[in-house]
Amino acid sequence: MAQTSSTAAYKISFRKIARAAAAEVLVHKKLAIISFVLYGVAFLLNVFNSEANITTGGYITLHYSGWGLIFMVGGIAVSYFTALNVFRDMYNQQFCDVSMALPIKASERFFSKLLCLFYLQTAPLILSTFVGYGIKLLYALAKYGGNFSDGCPDYFMISFGALASSMFIMAIAVLCTCCCGAAAESAYLSLIAMFIINFMPIIYINNVICGSSGFIARGIGDVDAIVDLGYWGLMFLLGDAEEIAAHAAVGCVISLAVMLLSGFIYVKRDARSVGTPIASRVFFEIIMFTGCVTVFSMFVMSDIAFWGLLVAGVIYVIINIIVSRAKINALSFLKWAGKFAATAALYSILLVSTVTTGGFGLINSxxxxxxxxxxxxxxxxxxxxxxxxxxxxxxxxxxxxxxxxxxxxxxxxxxxxxxxxxxxxxxxxxxxxxxxxxxxxxxxxxxxxxxxxxxxxxxxxxxxxxxxxxxxxxxxxxxxxxxxxxxxxxxxxxxxxxxxxxxxxxxxxxxxxxxxx
Amino acid sequence: MIEIGSASMVFAKRGIGKADANDGFKALDNITITIPDGCIYGFLGSNGAGKSTLLRMLCGVYKTEQGSIKIDGEDVFDNPSAKAKIFFVNDETVQYAKFTLDGLAKFYASYYDSFSFEIYERLVNQLQLPRGKRMSEFSKGMKRQAVVIIGLSCNTKYLLLDEAFDGLDPAMRRFIKQIIINELVDRQATMIVSSHNITEINELCDRAMLIHQGQMIFADEIDNIKSGFGKIQLARRSGAVTEDELKNSGLDVMQYSVMGSVAQAVVRGSEDDITAKINTFGCEIAEFIPLTLEEIFIYELEARGYGSNIIDSSI
Structure with missing residues (x-):
């Protein structure tokens, strides 16, 4: 009996999700129109302004439309605002009252919001890229002959690349809104998280690991480890066409997984954490730690290493001041100083390990x-x-x-x-x-x-x-x-x-x- | 029937942190009431007393971690079947600003299977609200009317209104109240309304609860509440009746004042009981005056020191 009721608790109604997603789209009509306009124009440009030629070797090559790309980037930028808006019940008390009082399970509400994001962002993006370039490619194949795989690398590179960018941005925004209880924190911590995910590994590998081994990378794509990290974030751009397509496809899956994992936080939250800048302390501490690692790594291995400590410290205190809406006292500063010192100490251990091992053995290569x-x-x-x-x-x-x-x-x-x-x-x-x-x-x-x-x-x-x-x-x-x-x-x-x-x-x-x- | 059993709610301090009973703010402390079906229940209380918090717990916006809240025997948090019986109108309308009235109806119809377009059409025609206009262009009163229409159209068993009549002019207030009562009476629904306006609660509700600083002071039928308090005036030629005399006689004195040989006091208890006790003091004049709900509200809160710090500082 108990098993039956616990199973029932996890059952979700797809009909409810679909209905709720449609209702959610109605709420975000303006964002929907903006996305449709941007991706619609991109679709037309991708069909009529791109070029598909045949090479001397008989291969079809796809040259994407520059203008189409600009409009797609515009649409992708809108995905950030769309995700923040769709999940605004996590940071706005009034919307939270409406949303949480509705007769729908938290999990169904979460999936309906993801489906709404699909309707507002992913579906029009797929139309403008996969369908738009697909039409162009098929037209070229009909005209010149050959087969679809000839144009595949370029086609998948641009299509999956755009999809991965949009999904990455939405995944981070969804994660941050689920972990924050205020609009400001959801917005700026999303941007900080995107920066950290993209740049922390690169900066650490390029500056600290390579610096410890003596190897100089002239471009970030020169380091295999960095290229291998390009599966998530916007770093998929590091590889060549085949790599970009593969990395971006994997990136889409990772972004989807992050969105789904955010659901565990979403369903656990109630309105009490709405209005509180940070709903998940663990999330905040991870952002602060990795943010410090990123800033430290920018400055170390040079004679301005000390300034890295200072810059990171100032940013650390400023973010804590913003996040602590309550009265700040000397004890608050002492707490932050203690946490910052602990972060710096942890980083120092990591740094000394990297240096003494010659970049974890890279010096021997x-x-x-x-x-x-x-x-x-x-x-x-x-x-x-x-x-x-x-x-x-x-x-x-x-x-x-x-x-x-x-x-x-x-x-x-x-x-x-x-x-x-x-x-x-x-x-x-x-x-x-x-x-x-x-x-x-x-x-x-x-x-x-x-x-x-x-x-x-x-x-x-x-x-x-x-x-x-x-x-x-x-x-x-x-x-x-x-x-x-x-x-x-x-x-x-x-x-x-x-x-x-x-x-x-x-x-x-x-x-x-x-x-x- | 709604059963609230020993429900408490603690909020974390703003900023980073988790709710902690020792560190956080206790918005509700051990509230226990039963709201029977078909009644109109009023939540009375000072500002920040916890009325809105309790309403949010009732509709599953807040999770009840201490105590329990049962809607027809079911927990409400994250339970669609319990929530389908409730419609909550909070004290703001800004969240509906982008909607048109028809759009809002469609939105709620997507979630509430019980939504009745027949009721919706009837009420919109009755109140003559513009259907295609954005609610951001509505006056405050029109927004309130619109949300009440939607709430009634959702056709739920329980309607929860948080300061829902704010912003309405007296005529419209009366009109809306009449519409609500007619609709609810027809379908034997229950309404819970929170308000600072005691006259409104007095007129509208058959039961009420008074909360202050998260603690329940009383909860009963309005008539029982009113009959549980009284003001007495006692004049004695040999000297005014003292507060100690009143207390020693077994009276529950909430407020006492004396002017010459005339003593005035607000006391708890039934009229018969109080009259029997004051007749033992040998007063030339011993009078019992029933209190209005508003007076009970004020005396109860004053007895708990509410507003005294403001009065003291102004003196």
Missing amino acids: RPDVKYLSSAEFTIYYYSYESNYDYRENTRFVSERLSAEQADQLIKIYKKHIIKGRSEMSPVDVIFGNVYNSSAAQIYISAEGHRAIPGTPSPKSYFRYNYNASCYVLDYEERIQMPLSETKALIDELTELGLIHPYKEIYDTEVSGTTVSY
């Missing part, structure tokens, strides 16, 4: 040069004492080295770096103490001359050469280490004849340009 026929290296270092004349004394270049020689050079280089880094204080690394007499910053770069086609791993050391349709070695590291170890590295490589000092002569008589030897 080397480009696999066995596929190369040859490579040229440039190594130079900066130090406080040699900063002004490094060109003459601290810059070294290699001749064109064979793959074996290149591998040997990199092995020696890594050996000295690992030894040198182990002698350095993590504090010096974190605070970017480059310009002192005992430390040097080494810069090494290499360029390969031939590579076999395919995607080498790790990708970060290779760059795709569109002209040659292959990957070429493009290796760059910048790392701090003791000057003594740096000199030992240079001496060893010089003695082996792998590098020699760089000379620069200004040849005015011949060509008027700089030539190097």
Whole structure:
């Protein structure tokens, strides 16, 4: 009997959900009209302003409409306001009174709101992208021949990309409205959460992990770990067409899961938390912690690391002041200071672990040069004492080295770096103490001359050469280490004849340009 | 029948936090009443007494974590079958601003299977409200009328009105009240109305409850309430009857004042009981005057110190 009643508690009526969703759409008529206009125009532009051509190889390619994209972005931006509005019973007492007094279960009400979001946002977006570009693609196929898969990567990239963006924004807004009890917190914490989800992993990996290993990423797409994180948020844009489509499709599923998980918070809430800025303390503490991690990570590994602490601290206090509508006293500030100190301490532990392990072992990674026929290296270092004349004394270049020689050079280089880094204080690394007499910053770069086609791993050391349709070695590291170890590295490589000092002569008589030897 | 058993409600302080009985604000404390079917029940109380909180608990907007609230034997929170018997009109109308009257009717008809378009049409025609105009363009009184029409059209067994007659002019107030009573009497429905306006409660309700600072002071039929209080005037040539004498005689004195040899007091108890007691003081004049509901309200709250701090500070 008890089992029957507990089962009944979880039963939901799809008829009720559909009716309630339709009623909800009526309430948000204006937002519906705005979305329909934006996506409607985008649909027309995607059909009539995009191009589907046939390549010389007989493949159909889809070139999307720039204007269509602009209108789609407009529609996607509206999804943020739509989600906040549809879930306004979570932060507005008057709407909450209406909503919670209705004869419908909280779970049914939640699903009806999700269905309303589908009607207002997702359905018109699908129409403008999947259907709009689909029509264009089918038209091209009918005209030129071929098959649908020819245009698939571009088609799915743009369609799933737009859908994933909209769903990500709505998922965050839904989560935040379910965790906040005030309109302001729902709105600005949504934006902060979107920023954190997108940028915290990138900043930490790019700045802290790569910084600890010495590897420099010229673009965020250069780091495999970052590209792999691009499954959720707007980071799916990092990959190429196939990757974007796959990442975005997975992103849609994750966003949907986040929305559904928000439902557990939604159904548990009653009107008491409406008007309270933060309904879920855990959510708020996670936002504050990850926000601090993001700001700290922007500043560390440089001589402005301290300012990161200050900037994060000020933001931390300001957000707490805004959130604490009640009277603020000295005790409040003490509490915040304590929590901020705990956050900074936790971050310090994570930071020191990252630095002492050389970016969790990333320092040990080397480009696999066995596929190369040859490579040229440039190594130079900066130090406080040699900063002004490094060109003459601290810059070294290699001749064109064979793959074996290149591998040997990199092995020696890594050996000295690992030894040198182990002698350095993590504090010096974190605070970017480059310009002192005992430390040097080494810069090494290499360029390969031939590579076999395919995607080498790790990708970060290779760059795709569109002209040659292959990957070429493009290796760059910048790392701090003791000057003594740096000199030992240079001496060893010089003695082996792998590098020699760089000379620069200004040849005015011949060509008027700089030539190097 | 609505049964409220030892219901309490604690709110967390604003800002971050969870409701905590020690730290939070106790809006309702151990309220126990039974509201029988077919009656019109008035919730009386000072500002912030907890009337709206109790109404929100009754319609499942607040979860009852301490005590219980049963609508025809069922818990109300997150229970559609119990909620389908209730329509709640809160003290604001801003949430309906974007709706037209017809739009609002369609909205509620989507949720209430019992919604009657026949009642809706009849009442709209009776009150002659514009159907296609947005409610943001309505006057405050028109908005109130519109929400009451929708509430009645939902055809629920229980109608909960929170300060629902605010903003109506006296003539319209009377008219609306008459419409509500006619509709409710026809279908044996129950109405619960909260108000500061005691005259209104007196006219409209057959039962009432007085709450103050979250605590119930009394709940009974209006006639019983009125017959449970009285003002006495006692004049004695040998000297005014003192408050101690009154109390020693067993009278429950709420307020006492003396002017020369004339003593005045507000006391609790039935007329017969009070009269029998005051006749023992040997007074030349011993008079019992029944109290109006408004006077009972004021004396009960004054006896609990309500408003005294404001009066003290103004002196």
